Amino acid sequence: IQSLTKAYAATPTNLKIIDLYVVFAVATALVQVVYMGIVGSFPFNSFLSGVLSCIGTAVLGVCLRIQVNKDNKEFKDLPPERAFADFVLCNLVLHLVIMNFLG
Amino acid sequence: AAMAWRLPPLAVLLLLVAAAVAPLSSAVRPVSDAHRSVAAELFAASPDDLETTYEAVRTFKMLGVQRDKGLDGKACKLAAHTLSSSSSPAKDLFQAVQIAGVLGCSVDAGVYDDVASRLKAVIKDTDSLLEFYYSVGGLLSLKEQGHSVVLSDADSTFHAIKALSQSDGRWRYDTNSAESSTFAAGIALEALAGVVSLSDAEVDPSMIGVVKNDIVKLFGTIKSYDDGTFYFDEKYVDGSEYKGPITTSASVVRGVTSFANVVSGKLNIPGEKILGLAKFFLGIGLPGSAKDCFNQIESLSLLENNRIFVPLILSLPSKVLSLTSKDQLKVEVTTVFGSAAPPLRVNLVQVLGSDSKIITTDSKELQFDLDNNVHYLDITPLKIDVGKYSLVFEITLQDSEHETVYTTGGRNTESVVVTGLIKVDKAEIGISENDAGSAESVEKLDLLKDTKVSLSANHLQKLRLSFQLSTPLGRTFKPHQVFLKLKHESKVEHLFVVPGSARQFKIVLDFLGLVEKFYYLSGTYDLELSVGDASMVCRHIHNSTVLFGLALLIILCLLQENSFLRALGQLELDLPEAPEKAPRPPAQAVDPLAKFRPQKEIEHIFRVPEKRPLQEVSLAFTGLTLLPFIGFLIGLMRLGVNLKNFPSLPGPAAFASLFHAGIAAVLLLYVLFWVKLDLFTTLKYLSFLGVFLVFVGHRTLSHLSNTTAKQKTA
Numbered sequence: 136i137q138s139l140t141k142a143y144a145a146t147p148t149n150l151k152i153i154d155l156y157v158v159f160a161v162a163t164a165l166v167q168v169v170y171m172g173i174v175g176s177f178p179f180n181s182f183l184s185g186v187l188s189c190i191g192t193a194v195l196g197v198c199l200r201i202q203v204n205k206d207n208k209e210f211k212d213l214p215p216e217r218a219f220a221d222f223v224l225c226n227l228v229l230h231l232v233i234m235n236f237l238g
Numbered sequence: 239a240a241m242a243w244r245l246p247p248l249a250v251l252l253l254l255v256a257a258a259v260a261p262l263s264s265a266v267r268p269v270s271d272a273h274r275s276v277a278a279e280l281f282a283a284s285p286d287d288l289e290t291t292y293e294a295v296r297t298f299k300m301l302g303v304q305r306d307k308g309l310d311g312k313a314c315k316l317a318a319h320t321l322s323s324s325s326s327p328a329k330d331l332f333q334a335v336q337i338a339g340v341l342g343c344s345v346d347a348g349v350y351d352d353v354a355s356r357l358k359a360v361i362k363d364t365d366s367l368l369e370f371y372y373s374v375g376g377l378l379s380l381k382e383q384g385h386s387v388v389l390s391d392a393d394s395t396f397h398a399i400k401a402l403s404q405s406d407g408r409w410r411y412d413t414n415s416a417e418s419s420t421f422a423a424g425i426a427l428e429a430l431a432g433v434v435s436l437s438d439a440e441v442d443p444s445m446i447g448v449v450k451n452d453i454v455k456l457f458g459t460i461k462s463y464d465d466g467t468f469y470f471d472e473k474y475v476d477g478s479e480y481k482g483p484i485t486t487s488a489s490v491v492r493g494v495t496s497f498a499n500v501v502s503g504k505l506n507i508p509g510e511k512i513l514g515l516a517k518f519f520l521g522i523g524l525p526g527s528a529k530d531c532f533n534q535i536e537s538l539s540l541l542e543n544n545r546i547f548v549p550l551i552l553s554l555p556s557k558v559l560s561l562t563s564k565d566q567l568k569v570e571v572t573t574v575f576g577s578a579a580p581p582l583r584v585n586l587v588q589v590l591g592s593d594s595k596i597i598t599t600d601s602k603e604l605q606f607d608l609d610n611n612v613h614y615l616d617i618t619p620l621k622i623d624v625g626k627y628s629l630v631f632e633i634t635l636q637d638s639e640h641e642t643v644y645t646t647g648g649r650n651t652e653s654v655v656v657t658g659l660i661k662v663d664k665a666e667i668g669i670s671e672n673d674a675g676s677a678e679s680v681e682k683l684d685l686l687k688d689t690k691v692s693l694s695a696n697h698l699q700k701l702r703l704s705f706q707l708s709t710p711l712g713r714t715f716k717p718h719q720v721f722l723k724l725k726h727e728s729k730v731e732h733l734f735v736v737p738g739s740a741r742q743f744k745i746v747l748d749f750l751g752l753v754e755k756f757y758y759l760s761g762t763y764d765l766e767l768s769v770g771d772a773s774m775v776c777r778h779i780h781n782s783t784v785l786f787g788l789a790l791l792i793i794l795c796l797l798q799e800n801s802f803l804r805a806l807g808q809l810e811l812d813l814p815e816a817p818e819k820a821p822r823p824p825a826q827a828v829d830p831l832a833k834f835r836p837q838k839e840i841e842h843i844f845r846v847p848e849k850r851p852l853q854e855v856s857l858a859f860t861g862l863t864l865l866p867f868i869g870f871l872i873g874l875m876r877l878g879v880n881l882k883n884f885p886s887l888p889g890p891a892a893f894a895s896l897f898h899a900g901i902a903a904v905l906l907l908y909v910l911f912w913v914k915l916d917l918f919t920t921l922k923y924l925s926f927l928g929v930f931l932v933f934v935g936h937r938t939l940s941h942l943s944n945t946t947a948k949q950k951t952a
Contacts, residue, residue: 159869159873216942227928
């Protein structure tokens with residue numbers, strides 16, 4: 136565990152920010168699931184839309200992290216700004232769909 | 239002398255076809271006391287306005303009804319006041335002059351001279367059809383009351399009115415209005431006739447010829463029903479201007495008859511159309527409103543003595559003929575007001591049955607009763623049976639000169655109902671065993687007497703009822719309804735149709751199969767037989783003389799010309815016990831009016847709404863959801879997030895902030911979308927913002943990447 140923590144501290148700040156973002160998204164999703172567990176899934180569409188928005192944005196965050204990571208051989212030539220632009224665009228589309236489904 | 243038909247052959251053929259296809263015709267009767275009493279009712283309230291007074295006074299004059307002296311005095315006062323007032327329009331002057339003329343009110347001669355000069359001034363100045371009409375009409379009425387009135391320069395007035403005519407025979411109201419109407423045509427013709435009467439010199443005959451042509455064109459727009467009724471109606475039906483067929487047709491009749499009265503030579507209008515118009519006005523029956531009554535009576539009185547064709551109406555005083563009392567077929571041919579017609583012959587040429595089957599075709603002449611002015615015929619030799627028939631009559635005038643004066647319509651169709659005593663023969667009722675065909679206890683019923691039978695049966699037996707119905711002529715009769723009704727003591731009823739064959743009516747009730755239908759109810763059942771048909775009617779119901787005939791009515795109805803309901807007797811029926819699952823008989827309405835009282839309230843069952851969590855729980859969790867976000871912000875701070883890479887130069891800085899602003903705007907749009915907007919509006923705004931964002935973002939990010947590349951290389 137300790138070696139993991141040490142290695143993690145070495146990651147660049149950029150990636151840490153993205154990691155933090157992903158953790159935040161997943162945590163929000165968990166809170167919603169717990170809520171649904173308590174009160175029942177009456178407006179099921181709302182529940183789905185909430186959870187999926189969190190999961191979706193987490194996934195997009197992971198994609199961004201992969202693309203931005205300099206150690207990643209596959210995406211060496213991809214400028215991080217381009218990756219960020221993709222991230223922003225996909226998030227906007229995701230949230231449009233989510234809002235529509237929210238009801 | 240040879241009888242030359244004035245109607246062209248095609249019209250005769252059409253009439254024949256119409257008579258064959260439409261066996262029922264409207265029951266028109268000439269103007270009678272019924273019309274007079276209705277007119278008295280409609281005009282009973284003493285009117286305050288001039289127009290209703292005018293209509294009332296004229297109607298009573300034409301009907302020959304004496305009015306209350308007090309009402310006449312009030313009318314005279316109203317008329318005199320209108321005539322002396324200097325601000326009365328031409329319409330009021332016209333109506334007041336007419337009222338004064340009819341009632342013989344005493345008005346100063348000076349007032350009349352003043353009115354005459356005012357009306358003449360209106361004629362000189364106006365170009366509106368209605369103004370022409372009222373002023374010419376007023377002057378004409380003054381002339382008829384004995385004052386000397388002459389219209390100088392009648393030709394130009396004639397031209398001015400004629401100028402408003404249209405090519406289809408209709409007229410416009412003035413030079414400015416574009417639409418023409420048939421009502422206006424009637425008014426124009428009456429005004430033109432008035433001009434011709436009032437002029438000192440003869441009006442240009444060629445103009446009169448043109449107007450005669452216009453009349454022919456106007457009659458080309460006439461409408462008709464299948465039974466030979468003709469009427470005029472307006473082309474356009476819009477809102478307040480629409481006058482309806484009665485008013486429009488009355489206007490045309492007024493115009494055409496008055497024009498025919500003043501010109502020499504005949505107008506080229508076929509007699510059937512004049513007769514059709516007369517039938518239309520008589521077909522109204524007893525009118526419902528005062529205006530309709532006035533229009534009807536005035537049109538009919540003008541048609542009574544017009545110079546084109548005088549219509550002669552064929553009508554039947556009674557449409558129900560009874561074979562039992564050996565009724566004669568009576569036909570009246572009169573003018574529209576009920577006056578005697580010229581000598582003529584009426585022939586019954588055809589009798590058509592209910593499905594247009596031809597019964598007889600030999601023509602029989604009806605004999606004429608001079609004292610009662612009625613044509614009659616004995617129908618017994620025709621051997622017509624009970625039922626509904628269409629009779630086709632043909633009228634021929636005896637004097638050939640009258641054919642240019644009167645119109646009879648050639649063939650007329652009227653429908654009658656012939657009733658008679660329907661004899662019930664060979665009536666038998668009895669109980670028989672299930673298997674055997676022979677009846678055990680058969681009783682002969684005499685349905686004319688009041689005997690009642692008493693039968694008893696169990697569920698293994700059958701009830702048989704048979705009888706024959708025959709008409710006075712001995713043929714078998716098949717009425718529309720023959721029912722046998724069984725009524726239990728608990729008021730449960732069962733109805734059975736008695737099927738009829740060519741020879742007899744017979745019904746067999748097999749109780750074994752009916753046990754369930756009868757709800758397993760044993761006990762006493764009342765038996766009733768009911769026989770009915772449209773042609774089994776009491777004669778006096780169709781007459782309007784029910785007032786004296788009430789006792790006669792009862793007697794004649796008891797003679798069973800009428801449909802009957804006869805109690806046959808009683809049946810003791812023994813049915814097995816009802817099993818548990820048997821259907822219960824429906825609850826008999828103790829009070830048949832109960833279903834019209836307030837009913838039980840209906841409880842609707844709604845879907846149970848979903849259980850919602852308590853508000854506190856929801857709020858708590860909303861807060862909990864925000865918790866990770868706060869954690870995120872704290873984490874960011876701990877990581878030392880900064881905005882160092884934010885471009886410092888003003889150009890790129892603007893783009894960068896616009897980029898962030900753009901993203902914020904899109905997110906705000908999404909919130910609005912959730913709260914208020916719909917998808918399409920959102921997409922519209924999103925497309926604008928998206929384009930903007932792409933542009934700005936591209937600039938920002940490319941600037942950023944350039945900066946990073948420069949940092950790397952540097």
